Amino acid sequence: MIVAIDGPAGTGKSSTSKAVAAQLGLSYLDTGAQYRAITWWMVNNGIDIDDPAAIAAAAGKPEIVSGTDPQAPTISVDGVDVAGPIRTQEVSAKVSAVSAVPEVRARITELQRSIAASAANGVVVEGRDIGTTVLPDADLKIFLTASPEARAARRSGELKGADVHSTREALIKRDAADSSRKTSPLAKADDAVEVDTTELTLAQVIECVVTLVEEKR
């Protein structure tokens, strides 16, 4: 059972994906964390984020390892646990530029496919291009949406009191960059089920997705 969950930032993808995977005994893969991890490495190694050729040349260097237990997912780069550092505003502001570089996408996509192929019980994979590009044969594809206001409110709550207005601006900017890039942009697959989470609680979204998975089993 392969479940692809895509959508913009702040729609509840991570919370939903983790809970659904835990409830159904599936593995969980946060592909955004992988793009954040490679971005963190680029920043730490002095790679100019405005230079796609430099990013492309370095794309193969860091070793990125994702732990796929939905109860305790992990992410490391060259053996260093980066779960905390990848969530900074700096990484959030730079990740779209790094993830738009085709060499970065090719590398991370290959990693994602091999993780999905080795997940014995199946996997919930969350991201932006999972249903369209990474796993086009997924058994179930979900595309989560929510109004920009709802997304900003949720994200600023997670960031413990960050200003809602600036969070909203940063999210809109990141989504625009992710949606307009040439290589596998953020997009809904034709065969994805769209779930608008604006008026739903997290528990309702989880229930909705669990029901959709069980219908496919």
Ligand code: C5P
């Ligand atoms: O999901 P999260 O907000 O952590 O993703 C961070 C960034 O990683 C996105 O804004 C996007 O630039 C990139 N990303 C991507 N493709 C994916 C997942 C994330 O380009 N499948």
